[in-house]
Amino acid sequence: MSGILYLNSLEEGTNKVSLEIPGVDLAIEHQDMISVGTYSAELEIEKRSTEFIVRCKAEATHKLQCARCLEPYDAVYAFDFTFVINCVKLQEVAGEGSSDDYYLIDDSTNEFDITPLIRERLLLALPMKPLCSPDCKGLCPKCGTDLNKSTCDCVKDQVDERWSELKKLRQQPGGN
Numbered sequence: 001m002s003g004i005l006y007l008n009s010l011e012e013g014t015n016k017v018s019l020e021i022p023g024v025d026l027a028i029e030h031q032d033m034i035s036v037g038t039y040s041a042e043l044e045i046e047k048r049s050t051e052f053i054v055r056c057k058a059e060a061t062h063k064l065q066c067a068r069c070l071e072p073y074d075a076v077y078a079f080d081f082t083f084v085i086n087c088v089k090l091q092e093v094a095g096e097g098s099s100d101d102y103y104l105i106d107d108s109t110n111e112f113d114i115t116p117l118i119r120e121r122l123l124l125a126l127p128m129k130p131l132c133s134p135d136c137k138g139l140c141p142k143c144g145t146d147l148n149k150s151t152c153d154c155v156k157d158q159v160d161e162r163w164s165e166l167k168k169l170r171q172q173p174g175g176n
Contacts, residue, residue: 002019002021002022003019003039003041003113003114003118004111004112004115005019005043005045005085005111005112005113005114007085007087007109007110007111011047012047012049013046014044014046014047015044015046015047016044016045017042017043017045018040018042018043019039019040019041019114020038020039020040020041021038021041021114021115022038022039023035023036023037023038023039023060023062024036025115026039026115026118026119026122028122028123033062033063033126034062034065034072035062035063036062037061037062037063038060039058039059039060039122040060041058041114041118042056042058043055043056043057043114050086050088050107051084052085052086052112054084054085055081056080056081056082056114056117056118057080058079058080058081058118058121059076059077059078060077060078060122061075061076061077062074062077063075064130065130066131066132067130068131068132068137069136069137069138069139069146069148071132071146071148077122077125079121079125081101081117081121082101083100084101084103085105085112086103086104086105087105087107087109088104088105088106089107136148140154142154
């Protein structure tokens with residue numbers, strides 16, 4: 001995997017690292033995602049003895065399918081996050097563990113994979129209803145015409161007969 005930080009190769013102080021994480025490595029399954037692009041991550045890592053403060057800026061473009069018109073479109077995702085890695089002798093640490101932004105790893109470990117962190121943030125960033133644009137008109141429910149590209153001759157004012165009694169109430173005096 002290409003999202004691996006090699007901790008022993010970092011010098012004391014501030015280090016800059018660039019990573020490219022192929023979308024395949026993120027293993028994302030989402031019903032509206034057509035393809036996952038490559039993630040680029042720019043990391044600023046501050047090493048203080050056995051502690052690493054990592055500031056990450058990640059960015060990628062993915063192809064999603066619009067929920068209204070079903071056309072594919074490019075969606076750009078960019079996010080920043082910070083986390084801390086602490087290398088310790090795990091057998092000496094009792095009762096402490098990793099949390100969302102703080103990771104305890106064994107001091108004999110040289111590698112830390114940020115791919116799961118990127119994956120988690122991408123999943124949280126994905127929209128529940130992806131739209132190619134906020135004003136997407138979608139498809140005609142009768143004929144399937146893409147209403148963003150053309151119009152159709154379907155009757156739009158057809159009223160569901162189950163609501164006819166309510167319509168009668170509105171027509172009575174005092175009805176709104």
